[in-house]
Amino acid sequence: MIRHLILLWVLCVSAVNSSFAVVNKSVMARANRELPSRTKYEINVEIKPEMRAYSGTEKVTFTNRQKKPTGYLLFFLYPNDHSLTKSDKKYLSISNVKVSHSFARVEEPGPFLKVFLGKELQPGQSVTVEFDFSATLPAQKGNKDLFSETMDELMRMLNPGSATQQDYGLFSSTKDIVNLGLWYAALSKYDAEGWDEEKYSGLGDVSYFDPSDFIVNIVAPSQYDVVTTGSVQKRIPDKDGKTMHNIEAVLSRDFEVELSARYEEKTRIANSTTIRSYYLPEHSESGVLASDAAVRAFEYYERIFGAYPYSELDIVEAPLFGGAGGVEFPGLVTISSLLYKYSSETAKGDPLKQLLASSGSFDQLLEFVVAHEVAHQWWNAVVGSNSKRHPFVDEAMANYSAILYFEHTYGREAALQQMAMQMKVNYQLHRMLGGPDRPVQLPAKEFKGALEYSAIVYGKGALYFDHLRDLMGDPSFFTTIKSYYDSFWFRIAAPDDFTKVAKRNAPGKQQQIDALYRRWMLETHGDEDIGPGTFDALLKTVMAGNPSIATDNADQLLQQLEEILNEK
Numbered sequence: 001m002i003r004h005l006i007l008l009w010v011l012c013v014s015a016v017n018s019s020f021a022v023v024n025k026s027v028m029a030r031a032n033r034e035l036p037s038r039t040k041y042e043i044n045v046e047i048k049p050e051m052r053a054y055s056g057t058e059k060v061t062f063t064n065r066q067k068k069p070t071g072y073l074l075f076f077l078y079p080n081d082h083s084l085t086k087s088d089k090k091y092l093s094i095s096n097v098k099v100s101h102s103f104a105r106v107e108e109p110g111p112f113l114k115v116f117l118g119k120e121l122q123p124g125q126s127v128t129v130e131f132d133f134s135a136t137l138p139a140q141k142g143n144k145d146l147f148s149e150t151m152d153e154l155m156r157m158l159n160p161g162s163a164t165q166q167d168y169g170l171f172s173s174t175k176d177i178v179n180l181g182l183w184y185a186a187l188s189k190y191d192a193e194g195w196d197e198e199k200y201s202g203l204g205d206v207s208y209f210d211p212s213d214f215i216v217n218i219v220a221p222s223q224y225d226v227v228t229t230g231s232v233q234k235r236i237p238d239k240d241g242k243t244m245h246n247i248e249a250v251l252s253r254d255f256e257v258e259l260s261a262r263y264e265e266k267t268r269i270a271n272s273t274t275i276r277s278y279y280l281p282e283h284s285e286s287g288v289l290a291s292d293a294a295v296r297a298f299e300y301y302e303r304i305f306g307a308y309p310y311s312e313l314d315i316v317e318a319p320l321f322g323g324a325g326g327v328e329f330p331g332l333v334t335i336s337s338l339l340y341k342y343s344s345e346t347a348k349g350d351p352l353k354q355l356l357a358s359s360g361s362f363d364q365l366l367e368f369v370v371a372h373e374v375a376h377q378w379w380n381a382v383v384g385s386n387s388k389r390h391p392f393v394d395e396a397m398a399n400y401s402a403i404l405y406f407e408h409t410y411g412r413e414a415a416l417q418q419m420a421m422q423m424k425v426n427y428q429l430h431r432m433l434g435g436p437d438r439p440v441q442l443p444a445k446e447f448k449g450a451l452e453y454s455a456i457v458y459g460k461g462a463l464y465f466d467h468l469r470d471l472m473g474d475p476s477f478f479t480t481i482k483s484y485y486d487s488f489w490f491r492i493a494a495p496d497d498f499t500k501v502a503k504r505n506a507p508g509k510q511q512q513i514d515a516l517y518r519r520w521m522l523e524t525h526g527d528e529d530i531g532p533g534t535f536d537a538l539l540k541t542v543m544a545g546n547p548s549i550a551t552d553n554a555d556q557l558l559q560q561l562e563e564i565l566n567e568k
């Protein structure tokens with residue numbers, strides 16, 4: 001989910017009443033055939049951005065699709081999870097919990113809400129749980145700039161005492177943007193093992209939910225853009241300056257909301273999907289670049305992976321921290337404000353802003369992160385995986401998808417440069433700072449900090465796919481991706497499922513494919529396969545990833561940066 005940025009900067013509303021289809025007919029037909037009795041959420045919420053508060057009602061209808069009964073429903077209250085907010089405060093309060101219209105017994109162990117049903121829910125039976133909620137949002141100060149935040153992050157890495165992960169800002173508000181990630185009571189996943197009660201480790205992604213259907217009515221001040229998962233069916237303004245947004249989402253593992261009174265918007269149509277980029281006015285050039293990159297990536301991914309299920313995709317600027325470059329949700333991805341540079345007009349008179357605005361590697365990084373996050377629509381929103389236990393399943397795949405996008409758009413040389421900068425550098429830097437090589441197939445909680453997580457899951461994990469492609473040859477490899485996407489459409493993929501599909505598509509190479517998986521995913525040969533963690537080797541990788549770095553231009557850039565730093 002969360003795309004970590006490590007050491008990349010220098011190296012590199014009026015009344016509308018319209019209705020939109022949420023997904024097309026063939027998607028709906030397949031969903032109803034293969035995924036019947038999906039969980040239904042009906043949420044009514046009023047958001048008061050100026051007070052950083054929201055409240056409302058939530059109704060969840062759950063059907064037991066497993067073979068064993070359950071006596072309770074389990075919800076995650078992520079706003080109350082210290083691991084997510086890095087605060088001891090309980091931001092979300094639940095009250096008046098009813099099961100089938102009668103008050104119910106509840107417990108709140110840690111960040112969970114356990115609703116007892118009174119009697120066991122047998123296989124095939126459904127139950128409806130309703131409650132009221134009210135919440136406040138933590139205030140964030142807003143992103144600084146990429147240079148300062150990268151420096152802060154480097155300092156944290158170099159200081160062994162502060163290895164804890166910073167708040168990503170998923171659930172927070174700045175003066176410009178309200179970031180409502182995981183804001184409601186989210187029903188945990190109920191599978192053959194029972195309810196998923198695994199707590200979030202604080203590193204990476206929390207997402208492990210079943211595809212559900214949502215009807216969400218959001219009341220907010222009319223001057224705010226309300227950008228969400230799903231499609232707006234109706235917008236109804238009232239006399240008090242508020243608008244009710246009626247939104248529907250189907251086959252959605254999660255429901256994200258972003259608000260801003262300052263968003264500008266660029267809308268494009270890619271194939272038959274509406275792609276909207278939202279950004280702050282001072283970041284308009286990057287906002288348009290994000291839109292262009294998203295459209296190109298989207299069209300390419302539909303061709304090589306398979307059809308996108310929803311009718312809309314939003315690319316939304318949001319304040320994200322702690323090394324998160326972007327975060328994916330169904331039908332919506334957020335991209336950190338850090339990656340949006342000041343437009344030339346806004347940068348006038350500020351040497352640091354000007355310098356950052358003129359750096360080409362800035363645009364490239366934004367393009368890479370957009371390509372990564374857009375790929376998550378296929379590898380996370382549709383093909384699900386357990387992000388807590390096996391974070392590489394979607395992350396390594398999304399990162400390698402971004403490489404495929406660069407290769408398709410700019411050629412193999414550009415893809416190799418991105419592999420050097422986005423993957424090898426992180427691994428070698430991690431090793432140089434004394435971090436161990438680790439197997440890729442580990443739970444998120446096993447990784448010690450953002451750099452190790454990034455080096456192994458996003459770096460080594462993604463590079464594996466390039467070696468697998470080399471071993472299989474392009475035709476078999478690309479057939480494997482399509483077949484994997486189709487086979488795990490709105491299901492959960494296990495760590496070795498991609499390899500299993502690969503073996504079916506490459507007869508005669510089964511043993512080599514198994515050996516490659518073992519070597520890259522379960523064992524530790526990173527120094528041999530990627531490069532050692534010495535300063536010289538790291539520098540070589542940086543040069544390979546940045547052919548321009550040796551030019552006078554780059555020297556000048558570094559010199560300017562040094563001067564600015566000395567002044568400040």
Ligand SMILES: [Zn+2]
Nearest residue numbers: 001002003398
């Ligand atoms: Zn990701």
